[in-house]
Amino acid sequence: MWLFDTIGQWRTNSRIHSLEQVLTAKPTPMLYLQLADAHKEAGNQARATQVLKQGAARYPNAPEIVRRQAEAEKHEREMEIKRLVERIQTHPNPILYARLAELYKASDELSKTIDTCQRGIKAFPKYGGTYLVLGQIFADKKQWSESAAQLEKSISLDKYNYLALKLLASVYLQLSRPADAVQRLEDILYFAPGDEAILALLKTAKAEGDAQQPVTSLAVPQTKLVAPKSQTRVMFGGPDTGVRHGTSILPKPTHSKVQLFAKGLADLRTVEGVTGAILVDQYGLVISADLDPSLDEGLAGALITNVYRSASNYSVKLGVGQFEEGVIEGQDGNIHIVQFDDMILTLFAQADVKLGLVEKSIRDFAESILQQ
Amino acid sequence: MRAILAELNKTQGIWGSMVVGRDGIVVASDFSIDVQESQIGAIASQILVALDGALKRIKMGEFKRFMIGGSENKLALINVGQTILIVLMRRDVNMGLANVDIKNAMDAVAKNSRM
Numbered sequence: 082m083w084l085f086d087t088i089g090q091w092r093t094n095s096r097i098h099s100l101e102q103v104l105t106a107k108p109t110p111m112l113y114l115q116l117a118d119a120h121k122e123a124g125n126q127a128r129a130t131q132v133l134k135q136g137a138a139r140y141p142n143a144p145e146i147v148r149r150q151a152e153a154e155k156h157e158r159e160m161e162i163k164r165l166v167e168r169i170q171t172h173p174n175p176i177l178y179a180r181l182a183e184l185y186k187a188s189d190e191l192s193k194t195i196d197t198c199q200r201g202i203k204a205f206p207k208y209g210g211t212y213l214v215l216g217q218i219f220a221d222k223k224q225w226s227e228s229a230a231q232l233e234k235s236i237s238l239d240k241y242n243y244l245a246l247k248l249l250a251s252v253y254l255q256l257s258r259p260a261d262a263v264q265r266l267e268d269i270l271y272f273a274p275g276d277e278a279i280l281a282l283l284k285t286a287k288a289e290g291d292a293q294q295p296v297t298s299l300a301v302p303q304t305k306l307v308a309p310k311s312q313t314r315v316m317f318g319g320p321d322t323g324v325r326h327g328t329s330i331l332p333k334p335t336h337s338k339v340q341l342f343a344k345g346l347a348d349l350r351t352v353e354g355v356t357g358a359i360l361v362d363q364y365g366l367v368i369s370a371d372l373d374p375s376l377d378e379g380l381a382g383a384l385i386t387n388v389y390r391s392a393s394n395y396s397v398k399l400g401v402g403q404f405e406e407g408v409i410e411g412q413d414g415n416i417h418i419v420q421f422d423d424m425i426l427t428l429f430a431q432a433d434v435k436l437g438l439v440e441k442s443i444r445d446f447a448e449s450i451l452q453q
Numbered sequence: 454m455r456a457i458l459a460e461l462n463k464t465q466g467i468w469g470s471m472v473v474g475r476d477g478i479v480v481a482s483d484f485s486i487d488v489q490e491s492q493i494g495a496i497a498s499q500i501l502v503a504l505d506g507a508l509k510r511i512k513m514g515e516f517k518r519f520m521i522g523g524s525e526n527k528l529a530l531i532n533v534g535q536t537i538l539i540v541l542m543r544r545d546v547n548m549g550l551a552n553v554d555i556k557n558a559m560d561a562v563a564k565n566s567r568m
Contacts (some may be wrong), residue, residue: 105468105525106486131524272510275502376511384507391503392521395496400468400488400541401523409504412514416507429511 093123110136110143117149130157131403138397158184175201175208176362180423182214194218209239210364213248220248225255236265239366241272241383243390250282259290272383342369345446352442354434356414359427361386368424376429385427389418408436421447454481454565461558466546468526471539472562473497480536488541497530497537529555533562 113136178201469484477498
C-alpha cells in the first residue's frame with residue numbers, strides 16, 4: 082500500500098513538473114486546468130486555486146477556467162470566513178472585521194456584511210477600513226448619500242486611503258458634486274501620481290464640473306493633501322515597544338502578535354544599513370512603523386501601497402505569477418517590499434546595504450509572525 | 454538593439470528581455486517563451502510612474518531598478534535613460550551571474566540609445 086502511494090505520488094509530481102514546463106513555453110487554458118487538477122490530486126488545494134487564478138487572469142474569456150476559478154474562490158472564501166470568525170472570537174482586531182465583511186460581501190451575504198461592519202465599528206470606531214466596506218455596500222445599493230457619509234468618515238480617519246478616496250469621488254459624481262470629486266481625485270494624485278484610472282476619472286469630473294456652471298459645492302470644508310501634517314497612524318504599539326508612535330487608534334496592545342509586530346520592526350531597524358520599517362494592511366493603513374522622523378508614516382504607507390498595487394495587480398500579466406516581493410533601487414537608497422499574511426512589510430535601506438542580510442532579516446521577521 | 458537582447462538572453466535563467474520607451478512603447482524584444490510584449494511595456498510604464506513618484510516623495514533619488522519576485526518568475530525593470538530595460542528570469546536564477554550580464558546589456562542599450 083505504501084509503495085503504491087509512493088508510486089502514485091511520484092507520477093503526480095512528474096506530471097506537475099512536465100505540465101509546468103509545457104505551460105511556461107506555450108500556455109493554453111486546458112494546460113492550466115490540467116495543472117490545477119494535478120495539484121488537487123497531489124493534495125495541494127491552495128496551489129490548485131493559485132493556478133486557476135493565474136489561468137483565469139490570462140484567459141478571462143475561457144468559460145471553463147473562469148467557472149472553475151470561481152468555484153475554487155468560493156471554497157477558499159468559506160474557509161477564510163471560518164478562520165476569521167474564530168480569530169475574532171479569540172483575538173479581535175479591526176482588520177479582521179473589515180476582512181470578514183469583505184468576504185461576506187463577495188459572497189453576496191449583505192445582511193451579514195452590514196452586521197459585521199456594525200460590530201466592527203462598535204468595537205473599533207477609529208478604524209477607517211470598516212467604514213470603507215460599509216460605504217461600498219451603500220454604493221452597490223445606489224444609496225449615494227449614505228455611502229458618501231461612510232466614506233467621508235473613513236477618510237477623516239485615514240486621509241491616504243486610495244480605495245475610499247476613489248469611491249468617494251465616484252459617489253460625489255453620482256450626487257452631482259463634481260467639484261468635490263475633483264478635490265478627492267487630486268488628493269489621490271498626491272500619493273499616486275500618474276495613476277491612469279484616477280486621471281481618467283478626473284477628466285470626467287472636470288468635464289462635468291465645467292458643464293455644471295456655476296459650481297455649487299455642498300461638501301463640507303476639506304483640506305487638500307498638499308502638505309500632510311505628521312500624523313502617525315500606528316494602529317498597534319505601546320510605550321514599552323520601543324517603536325516611535327503617535328496617536329494609537331487601538332487600545333494598548335493586549336496580545337502577543339501585536340507586540341511581536343512592534344518588536345519585529347524594531348529588530349529589523351537594527352540591521353546595518355536599514356533606515357526604517359513599516360507594516361501596512363491591505364487597505365494601506367499603517368499597522369506599525371519604525372521610520373526616520375522626517376518621513377510621514379501615513380504618506381510612506383500610501384506611497385508604498387500604491388507601488389505594491391501597481392506591481393501586484395499586474396504581476397500575472399507581467400509573467401511572474403503571484404506577487405511575492407519587490408526591491409526598488411533608487412539613487413540614494415533601496416526599498417524592500419514583501420507580502421505576507423494579508424500585510425505588506427516594507428524596509429527602507431541605504432543603497433549599499435547587504436541584500437543577503439536584509440533578506441535573512443525579513444525571512445526571520447516573517448517566520449516569527451507566521452509561527453504565532 | 455535586438456542583438457544586445459539576444460546576447461543577454463544567452464545567460465542561464467533568463468527567459469527573455471525587451472526595451473521599451475518610458476511611454477511603454479516597445480523598442481525591441483527577444484523572448485524564448487510566449488509573452489505579450491506590448492502589454493508588458495504598457496504595464497511597466499505605469500509602474501514606473503508610481504515608482505518615480507514614490508522615490509521622489511520619500512527622497513530616495515532617481516529610480517534605478519525594480520525587481521519583482523513572483524510565484525513563477527522574476528522580472529527586472531531597469532532605468533536606462535529614456536528607455537526601460539525589462540528582463541524576465543526564472544525564479545531560481547543566479548542573480549550574481551545575471552546582474553553582470555544585465556549591467557553589460559544596460560551599458561550597451563544606453564550607448565545604442567545615444568547613437
